[in-house]
Amino acid sequence: MQYAVPAWDLPSVPVLGTGQQFPVRHIYCVGRNYAEHAKEMGGDATKEPPFFFTKAADSVVPIVAPAVGRIAYPMATRNFHHELELVVAIGKSGANVKAADANGLIFGYAVGLDMTRRDLQNDMREKKRPWDIGKSFTQAAPIASIHPIGQTGVLTRGEVTLLVNGERRQHGDLADMVWDVPHMLEFLSKLYRLEPGDLVFTGTPAGVGAVNVGDRLEGRIDGLTPLTIDIVAPTA
Numbered sequence: 001m002q003y004a005v006p007a008w009d010l011p012s013v014p015v016l017g018t019g020q021q022f023p024v025r026h027i028y029c030v031g032r033n034y035a036e037h038a039k040e041m042g043g044d045a046t047k048e049p050p051f052f053f054t055k056a057a058d059s060v061v062p063i064v065a066p067a068v069g070r071i072a073y074p075m076a077t078r079n080f081h082h083e084l085e086l087v088v089a090i091g092k093s094g095a096n097v098k099a100a101d102a103n104g105l106i107f108g109y110a111v112g113l114d115m116t117r118r119d120l121q122n123d124m125r126e127k128k129r130p131w132d133i134g135k136s137f138t139q140a141a142p143i144a145s146i147h148p149i150g151q152t153g154v155l156t157r158g159e160v161t162l163l164v165n166g167e168r169r170q171h172g173d174l175a176d177m178v179w180d181v182p183h184m185l186e187f188l189s190k191l192y193r194l195e196p197g198d199l200v201f202t203g204t205p206a207g208v209g210a211v212n213v214g215d216r217l218e219g220r221i222d223g224l225t226p227l228t229i230d231i232v233a234p235t236a
Contacts, residue, residue, distance in 0.1 A: 011060045013089070013110065013199075016145040016225060022089055022107070025197030027055040027141060028188060029085075029114055033178050033203025050179045050187045053131050055114075059140040060199075061229075069229040071139045073213050077117035080231075082211055083204035084162040084170050084219040086155065087112035088181055089146050090198040095189050102185035103154050105194055111219050111227040112143040114201050118210070141201070144219075144227040156180065158222030160205055164215055172205025174221070 012021035030050050063069035073080060091107025114135070121134025155174060162170035179187070181202060188194065211217065211231050219227040 011058050011062075013060065013062045013143055014064055014145045015108065016147050017151070018148070022146050023197050024057045024060050024199060025195055026192075027057055027059070027199045027201065028192070029053050029055060029135065029201040030179070030184055030188075030203050033184070034172055034176050034205045035178055050184055052188060052191065053135055055136040055141050055201075059136060059138065061139050061142040062145075063142055063227060063229065064145055065225050065228070068216070069142050069227075070232045071115065071142060071229050072232055072234045074115075074117060074137050074139070075234065076133075077119055079117070079119040079210055080212075081116045081118040081208050082162060082164070082169070082217055083114040083116060083208050084160060084221075085112050085114050085201045085204050086110075086160070086174060086181075086221055086224075087143055087146075088185075088200040088202060090194050090200065091196050093193060093195050094185075095193040097186055097189040097194070099182040099186040102182040102189070103149075105185060105189075106149050106154075106181075107196070108146040108148040109152055109155055109221075109224060110144050110146045111221050111224050112141060112199075112201055113217065113219060113227065113229070114204060115140045115142065116208075141199075142227060142229050143199070144225045147224055152223055155223070159220070161220045162207070163218040163220075164209075164211060166216075166218075169209055170205050170207035176205065177203060
């Protein structure tokens with residue numbers, strides 16, 4: 001019996017104003033990097049070093065404004081949550097990088113959503129098992145176009161806001177991060193060699209909550225292209 005292995009295209013994200021694509025190699029996410037969000041999730045990030053989980057690269061959903069993305073309500077959950085985040089795109093290799101040098105690895109920034117099957121995540125957490133099924137699934141990582149760092153400069157502050165059906169759900173500032181991006185990359189690069197094509201989701205402010213079919217999510221971070229998605233019914 002013969003079969004053909006499909007030649008999958010690497011997922012990629014448009015780079016704003018260049019006509020180029022950023023091929024995605026790996027997605028790293030930092031947990032509980034805003035103190036108020038850590039509290040709402042039952043933790044205290046001020047007492048913890050950063051910790052990380054991953055998403056599959058093919059969970060990326062690139063959305064080019066002014067288009068509105070369509071994200072299907074995922075299978076196996078009844079508690080589907082939004083988490084708005086600054087995404088850092090890595091453009092250079094580095095391991096055991098010092099915080100003082102970490103910005104040199106950054107290619108650019110984007111607005112992203114760490115969509116989460118919260119009931120599955122909570123169940124795994126209670127059983128002290130990995131979070132994978134709660135965090136890594138089809139369409140789990142919508143992302144807007146990447147802004148090259150040469151256009152934005154290094155981002156250290158700026159409002160982070162998520163609206164659901166026009167009503168504000170999440171609000172904070174990049175300056176509220178417990179671990180800023182350079183120190184986050186220092187920790188992460190002790191665990192993995194960072195490579196061009198990696199995306200790092202940097203944590204979410206307080207106010208995460210459930211979304212339903214028919215909801216529209218609008219994510220904004222000062223100076224970056226906003227991200228808008230509609231939650232739609234799954235296809236059969």
